[in-house]
Amino acid sequence: MDSGSPYHWLRELRCDSNSSNPISLLIECAKCVATGSIKNADIGLEYISQISSPDGNAVQRMVTYFSEALGYRIVKHLPGVYKALNSSKTSLSSDDILVQKYFYDLCPFLKFSYLITNQAIIESMEFEKVVHIIDLHCSEPAQWIDLLQTLKKRKGGPPHLKITGIHEKKEVLEQMSLHLTAEAGKLDFPLQFNPIVSKLEDVDFDNLPVKTGEAVAITSVLQLHSLLATDDEMAGRISPAGPTSFNLQRAVHMSQRTFAEWLERDMINAYILSPDSALSPLFLGASPKMGIFLNAMRKLQPKLIVVTEQESNLNGCNLLERIDRALYFYSALFDCLESTVTRTSMERQKLESILLGKQIKNIIACEGVDRKERHEKLEKWNLRLEMAGCVKVPLSYNGRIEATNLLQKYSHKYKFREVNDCLLVCWSDIPLFSVSAWSFRR
Template identity: 25%
Template sequence: MERFTWPKFLSSSRKRAIQDLLPAQNPTKKLANVFDSHSQTSNDTGQPPFTEHLIVNILGSFSNTLSLSSSSQSNEVMQVPSNACIRSEVSEGSESINTPLSRKTSNIRTRLDQNLIDGRHQQRSSDQNPDLNSILPNNFPSDTSIFTNRFLEDSESIWSRKSLIEAATAISEDRTDVAWEILTRLSVSRNPKGIYSEQKLMEYMLSALKSRVSPVDNPPPVGELFTEDHLLSAQSLYELSPCFVVGFMAANHAILEAASEQPSTNKLHLIDFDIGLERQHQHLLYELSKRQAGNQSTLKITTLADGFNGKERLRMVGDRLSELAARMGVGLVFNVVSQKLSELSRDLLGCEADEVLAVNLAFKLYRMLDESVSLENPRDELLQRVKGLAPQVVTLVEQEMNGNTAPFKVRVGEALAYYGALLESIESSAPSKRARMEKGLSGKLRNLVACEGRDRVERCEVFGKWRARMEMAGFELKPVDTYGVVSVTKIVEGYPGHTVKEENGGVCLGWGGRTLTVASAWH
């Protein structure tokens, strides 16, 4: 072996450490070669690309170095140039071979060196990582913190939103083989994230992207969004999530304000296109009972049966609301009609001249097709028919997400941001009742990402687009009532982390700085 002179500034303990590292050069190079060969193959078995005897050999060589380094008080730093060569033990003839450090090998060694430094300060017992211990041999060194930390960091880097966006980018560029490779790697890797909501988000999005790439093996959710089970899941979201509950309350306040503008009558007629969300109507009955002042109010609710809300289920909702109204002393008339949009009229809906007419469109429009999918454009047709009814107020509550006509990659990014915030919100406000809500959210997210055309039910928009569509239909935005904003603000204060603000004529409800729902009133 070639002789050389030690630098004068190097301490004796540092020299011993370097000498002790020299025998590990060959195993380290072998380990790097295994990493290289593994990365060049597409046969990902989900197993770590190394063997036990190499790990034991390398870490065994490093054990003395750790003790020497930790006892050394020297602050010297020896830097290795990026173009340095390693001296190989293998020789041809009488000459040694100088092999340049490959970029990948250099990166591996840099990470190992950094872990050697950090390992002195971050000693962890092996029983803190039971999953890792289950795959290690019995004779593995007792101090496994260096390898463990690197393993967990690599797993966390795999399980990231960035990886999911990369898969979505590959799908949008028709590189399905690349997308499937990423998704397969995620599937066989464990998700080490400690935050529950983040774990669920990764799980839902992974499932959605797999359905997008391979719909035969992973059928996307289409029909299940119209089942009773999904309806109940959505109902639990609307009843327990503060951003949805308070959105309904803001809409009710606008309805009651419109009724107060006509004190000559105590009759309120509400046409609701999605009565399945009965929590809103329970709150409306409660508010009416408080405002009666000795003169009984009468609330007429007319709802339309469709493929999502059948007549029988709607009648059951009406029975429950009638019982509640009786206890509160409010007169209630509940009607279920079956009419096509083209047939809607004041006469068919039973509208009377002495009634205050209100139309509720809470979470209705986002599930209707528009001009990007259908020539008939059901969204605009519904708005035009509602405008023809000449209501005193129309309430609109929608999720704030660019998920309709946005490019696929943007849609995936929006879904990650929106549902990530929503899951965090649910975890904060209703952790013990989140199971059913999460099941509904999973179906909604998967449909948003995996489906296209008429199969895609989830078509959310941002408030700016809803505002433009309402204005094109001839509606004008009603000013946000200051008292209403103050009222809902007091309610939101009971849910830490949630926010409420007035913006562009809408009442915006959010979590962690992101708006999740927007309520607005029109006439």
């Protein structure tokens, strides 16, 4: 609870030399939220709004979305207020698709992943007659168009290529089909595209159109981490709107104390009860969806699996640790945009507000099954996949040469490094995304 007057805290803040640093202030606000000091958090967030802006420098822009996420975390424990504020807000499918395109265009991370993935497919499928790719998030036609063009030149002729594209939005798959079919027609390339409209966790691997004799490759770009959301009994007891629902008994208790005091107590209870999906991050039982999913993949006997994930540890329960790690990760992302894209760019503004802002909000404001942005570092992915029966497939030397050229076109500050046969793509020396290739032990 609060210690001392919130106004005294504000006076100290304004006298503090760090008060002009929005990140320091944000961390102090996070501490207030975590301990239930809602009055102080409110004052701090109001002050942050005066020194941050979605149109400012990289730090100001990032802090804007972090402070918004903290605000949402507070409001989510007021179900009525939260619903009232969000009742008319709708997420346009066209906006979500558009910002994914901006991320592809403005940053090299997806291009890097696609380049390395395609090279791994080309080398592992060198002598295969029928190749079947299962894309777990089929959204960017450029990746597979590049693959078609490369395979067309393959010595001995191209394989018969089947691509099963999985995405929850039908319109995305329709556009993929149009682009890929048109390109295959131009190249006279034997291609079959199978669209599957489904969320990742609902994919029915038993009914995918995989036939005996096909060489299967599975690609996952920034998808598997969403399966780490805890779905145990504790998570089920915490509703999406908050830890408990509003009822008459609570209304009586509210009448006996101020609304702010009631909210602070509620926030403390939520903080204590919030489940830790990473109770044992290397134990598949702690993320049952992941275990089931990997086991279903194994039944397809894929020759190759390529996984791209964010390189950050955001799957823990502790709110302050999560915010600290998220600040480290997203500060690098916002900085690379600041260095390579103008501040007035409408594409950058939409990318930051719709894509990155939405991710930050999910990391900070959500718990339990609602929290999908549960990034983990490469070392944990390696152990998890090895426990599921996977072995590493070394990544291509030729792919690395092409990847170096790609990154240099954006900025000399983009680099990559090899770690245990996997690749980390970095901004300066900060690793942001990992790419690794696998196959199941026979």
